[in-house]
Amino acid sequence: MVGKSEASKHCIGELCGEITDFSRLPSYGAARPPGLSSIMGGCGIAGCMDLNGGKIRGDKIARMLSIMSERENGLGSGYVAYGLFPDHKDEYCLQFFFDNEESMFAVEECLKKRGEITRDECVYTTNHTDIPLPHPMVWRYFFVPKSSSNPKYKDPDQCIVDLVMNINFSIHGAFCISSGKDMAVFKGNGFSYQIADYYDLSRYKAQMWCSHSRFPTNTPGWWAGAHPISLLDWSVCHNGEITSYGVNRKFVEMNGYKCTLLTDSEVITYTWDILVRKHGLPLQVAAFAMAPMYYRDMELMNDHNRQLAQQLRITYKEAFLNGPFSILVGRSRPEITMLAMADRKKLRPLIIGHNEDDGMIYAASEECAIRIADNDAYTWVTNPGNPMIARVGEGIIRYGTERPFEGAFNEQ
Amino acid sequence: MMSMSSNMINSALAASETVIDATGKDQYGRPIDYKIVNNEIRRAVSEGVKNITLTGVMGQRYIATAVDKKINISINGTPGNNLGAFMDGPFIEVFGNAQDMTGNTMSSGEIIVHGNAWDVTGLSMRGGKIFVKGNTGTRVGIHMKEFGQMSPHIVIGGRAGDYLGEYMAGGVILVLGENIPKQISPVGLSIGSGIHGGRIFIRGKVNANQLGVGAKLETVNDDDLKLINELIKEYESWFGSSSSEGDFVKVVPFSSRPFRGHFDSTPI
Numbered sequence: 001m002v003g004k005s006e007a008s009k010h011c012i013g014e015l016c017g018e019i020t021d022f023s024r025l026p027s028y029g030a031a032r033p034p035g036l037s038s039i040m041g042g043c044g045i046a047g048c049m050d051l052n053g054g055k056i057r058g059d060k061i062a063r064m065l066s067i068m069s070e071r072e073n074g075l076g077s078g079y080v081a082y083g084l085f086p087d088h089k090d091e092y093c094l095q096f097f098f099d100n101e102e103s104m105f106a107v108e109e110c111l112k113k114r115g116e117i118t119r120d121e122c123v124y125t126t127n128h129t130d131i132p133l134p135h136p137m138v139w140r141y142f143f144v145p146k147s148s149s150n151p152k153y154k155d156p157d158q159c160i161v162d163l164v165m166n167i168n169f170s171i172h173g174a175f176c177i178s179s180g181k182d183m184a185v186f187k188g189n190g191f192s193y194q195i196a197d198y199y200d201l202s203r204y205k206a207q208m209w210c211s212h213s214r215f216p217t218n219t220p221g222w223w224a225g226a227h228p229i230s231l232l233d234w235s236v237c238h239n240g241e242i243t244s245y246g247v248n249r250k251f252v253e254m255n256g257y258k259c260t261l262l263t264d265s266e267v268i269t270y271t272w273d274i275l276v277r278k279h280g281l282p283l284q285v286a287a288f289a290m291a292p293m294y295y296r297d298m299e300l301m302n303d304h305n306r307q308l309a310q311q312l313r314i315t316y317k318e319a320f321l322n323g324p325f326s327i328l329v330g331r332s333r334p335e336i337t338m339l340a341m342a343d344r345k346k347l348r349p350l351i352i353g354h355n356e357d358d359g360m361i362y363a364a365s366e367e368c369a370i371r372i373a374d375n376d377a378y379t380w381v382t383n384p385g386n387p388m389i390a391r392v393g394e395g396i397i398r399y400g401t402e403r404p405f406e407g408a409f410n411e412q
Numbered sequence: 413m414m415s416m417s418s419n420m421i422n423s424a425l426a427a428s429e430t431v432i433d434a435t436g437k438d439q440y441g442r443p444i445d446y447k448i449v450n451n452e453i454r455r456a457v458s459e460g461v462k463n464i465t466l467t468g469v470m471g472q473r474y475i476a477t478a479v480d481k482k483i484n485i486s487i488n489g490t491p492g493n494n495l496g497a498f499m500d501g502p503f504i505e506v507f508g509n510a511q512d513m514t515g516n517t518m519s520s521g522e523i524i525v526h527g528n529a530w531d532v533t534g535l536s537m538r539g540g541k542i543f544v545k546g547n548t549g550t551r552v553g554i555h556m557k558e559f560g561q562m563s564p565h566i567v568i569g570g571r572a573g574d575y576l577g578e579y580m581a582g583g584v585i586l587v588l589g590e591n592i593p594k595q596i597s598p599v600g601l602s603i604g605s606g607i608h609g610g611r612i613f614i615r616g617k618v619n620a621n622q623l624g625v626g627a628k629l630e631t632v633n634d635d636d637l638k639l640i641n642e643l644i645k646e647y648e649s650w651f652g653s654s655s656s657e658g659d660f661v662k663v664v665p666f667s668s669r670p671f672r673g674h675f676d677s678t679p680i
Contacts, residue, residue: 063441067471070446070492193440297601300621346550346574349512349531367511367530368471371490372441379509381530381549383600384574 042348043215043227043239044071044192046369047328049208049338051359053392055083058201061209064362064369066193068213071239071365075221076214077195078187080228080235082336083207083392085142085182091118092143092160095178095185097136097223103173104139110171114153114163115145123186129198131190136175136223140184157232157277161257164231168224168260175224180233182332187226195226207392208336210328212237219263229261229269233332236272238265239365240325240348251318271319272329282408283339284387284398289316291344291385293404305405326350328363336392338363341400344385352388352400353377361390428462434489435468446472446492457481466491471511476502482521496523499540512549515542519562524650528570537564537583544568545651550600551575556610558582567647569654574600577663578624581609586643589616590654603627604663608670612663613640623663626670630662 046064050056061079085093094111098104111117123138145159153159164176178185186199192213212227218241219225228235242248242264249259252270255278259266268290275286289312298309313320324347329339340363342350353362353370355377362370362377370377382388382400389397398407432452436444449472456464462483466475469489476485480500487495487506496504497516509527517536524543531549534542539562547570554575556564564583569590576599577585589598598616605624613636620629632640640660648654 059441066440066442069442070473193442197440346531351530366471366492367509368443368490368492371509372443372470379528380547381573384550 042071042365044068044213044365044369045211045237045239045326045328045350046364047208047210047237047330047338047340047362048373049082049336049361049390049392051361051390051392051395053083053207053336054359055205055207056209056360058196058199058204058206058209060373061211062193062196062201064364064373065211065213066191066196067368067372068364068366069191071215072192072213073215074191074194075216076187076189076223076226077192077212078185078214078226078228078237079196079199079201079209079211080178080183080185080230080237080330081204081206081209082183082233082330082332084184084204088119088142089182090144092145092156092179092181093184094141094143094160094164094176095123096139096141097175097177098139099134099136099173103171104137106171107167107174107176110163110167111141111143114159115143118142118144123184124200124203125198126200129190129194131188131194131198135188135198160232161273165256165258165260169258177224178230178235180230180235180332182336183230183233183235183330185228185230185235187223187228189221189223189226208330208338210235210237210330210338212239212328216263222262225261225263227265228328228330229263229266231269231273232277233330234269234272235330236265236269237328238268238325239327240343241323242267242321242325243323244321247318248321268321268325268327268329271321272331275316275319283337283389284408285312285405287339287341287387288312288385288404289319290321291341292320293344293385301404305403308405324348326365335394337389338391339387339389340382341387342382342384346382346384351379351381353379354396359395361396363388428460429465430456430461430463431465431467432456433467434470434472443470443472446474450474450477453479453485457483469508476504496521509546510544515540518564526651531573534564534566534585537566538562539564541565541646542567543647543650544570546570548572551578553580553583553585553612554578556580556583556585558610565643567643569647569651571598572600575602575605575624576600577604577607577610577612577627578602579606579608580604580612580665583610584639584643585610585612586640587612587614587616588644588647588654589614589658592616594658597622604665606670607663607665608668609665611636614661614663615658616661618661618663626666627663628666630664632660632662636660636662 119142145156164179188195227237245264248267257270275281292313326342326348349365386400388400464485466487471492473492474494475491476496478498479502482501485504493512495514500519502521504523506525510525510529512531514529514533519538520540522541528546529544533552535554537556550573552572567586592598602624604627607627
């Protein structure tokens with residue numbers, strides 16, 4: 001257990017352990033450098049949601065995800081649950097990985113300066129696991145930010161974003177993995193079945209689950225770097241690569257976000273936050289900004305939509321995610337919502353399932369993930385770059401096969 | 413690695429027929445590894461079995477990959493990606509939906525899907541036939557090829573998504589658009605993008621602006637109609653009668669070298 005007597009040795013603003021002198025890294029000649037070089041694969045994503053707001057036990061999503069075992073190599077997997085804390089709906093649930101006690105104290109000090117910790121608890125993890133060491137400690141805080149007259153901290157959401165960015169950037173050995181309301185992320189550096197087992201997901205019941213099994217292509221496998229990548233109540237599970245990472249990174253950094261996860265996928269989370277929370281775009285409009293149609297295809301649209309598409313393309317050219325991807329996006333406010341989409345050329349798989357009888361909606365990389373959960377679901381594939389959007393209480397808002405912007409302005 | 417349960421194989425009455433039961437799950441609910449299932453198929457094939465039935469299939473990939481004997485395989489469940497990849501001869505019938513990349517680079521044989529077959533169905537096909545009762549996804553029939561007597565055919569009962577027949581170099585794709593309202597096109601955008609051989613037939617509405625680079629519309633001739641009718645007849649022999657309403661649209665390459673001068677003006 002963590003003692004609480006020692007003061008932190010780490011202060012905010014201090015950079016720890018960064019390698020800046022790359023010539024000090026080991027070099028290799030004819031011998032192949034260590035690492036994964038010849039195992040093929042691709043990430044797997046899976047999500048499920050009860051449109052009527054019923055609760056789904058965590059072992060269901062674990063079954064859905066771990067059936068796609070060809071899509072992972074044990075270097076990261078994670079789950080996010082929405083509708084998890086009905087008794088703490090108005091507080092932010094901050095979940096952290098801590099490597100040591102010092103980092104925990106530093107985070108707690110930092111939190112107390114900015115607000116009130118209403119409750120904190122250890123996130124349950126099992127002792128008997130074959131996930132390779134080390135395992136960081138997982139801790140949960142329910143947090144209410146201080147109301148402030150300082151305009152910089154007036155908006156509680158922005159206060160949380162700044163807090164999370166600062167902690168992840170500057171406190172060595174601590175990482176905030178989720179910071180939303182009524183949701184929590186469970187992730188780690190292992191196979192999907194190992195992570196589900198490690199957190200004993202069957203003890204949780206949630207209205208929506210999204211999940212990801214990782215096959216890191218260009219970046220290291222580590223606990224915090226596993227998906228879902230979450231900020232506020234946004235979570236993103238991403239299969240693919242963001243070729244335009246440099247541009248997208250500059251876009252989010254200009255807007256005050258810090259890229260700390262050593263993976264391209266984090267820019268997607270921050271881009272959603274900018275486009276929807278800060279700029280107020282409807283979800284599907286933000287989706288079409290990230291996966292814009294070709295100018296040639298815009299010519300086929302009516303005048304209003306063509307102008308809209310062209311203006312989006314020009315205004316948000318830095319939010320355009322170029323490269324192959326399919327993503328699952330979750331959020332809990334105003335209502336629990338799932339968005340699933342692929343890139344504008346559909347270079348990564350995505351399939352949607354719906355069972356009208358029990359109101360379940362599924363999204364996954366492969367049909368088998370849906371079939372193992374529900375043999376009777378109706379399945380379809382979305383069009384390239386076209387989002388499927390579903391919301392608890394409202395049902396399916398878009399199937400992902402409609403024309404762009406259809407019904408966009410009926411959205412909240 | 414999961415081990416094979418003793419009841420997984422029930423050698424049925426005759427040695428020429430085998431049932432492979434893939435329903436088993438490990439303690440985490442994960443299905444039997446595709447390598448085990450495929451080893452059983454290969455063993456049965458090498459023992460001269462002519463009819464193989466697979467039950468409880470749940471996402472196992474590469475089923476019947478590179479099998480080069482004229483055998484029958486029927487699959488109950490959801491076969492995984494790359495069903496029948498590189499196969500040369502087998503007849504495969506799927507009672508369920510197939511995932512992505514069905515019939516990848518197959519040379520001969522047939523795949524009948526009594527459901528949907530999603531993205532990239534029939535990619536790089538060299539010969540043989542794929543019949544899909546329901547819908548397909550994006551990029552169906554990408555880079556199909558024909559040479560001499562070898563010509564691949566894909567018949568889709570429902571709809572096909574964007575990039576149908578992308579970089580197509582030969583063979584035939586037929587989209588029937590069953591149960592799709594007349595005002596809606598049964599195909600997406602960029603049809604035949606980069607096409608330089610082969611033919612795509614679509615029953616239903618297709619606008620010229622749905623065509624990709626290098627593709628053009630052409631009138632269906634008598635030879636085409638003969639082929640279409642043969643394929644529909646075979647489709648109906650598997651799935652029952654189809655509606656016979658609507659005219660066919662034919663998409664063909666504009667030239668055998670659609671990108672000549674596009675990237676490099678140097679003549680070859």
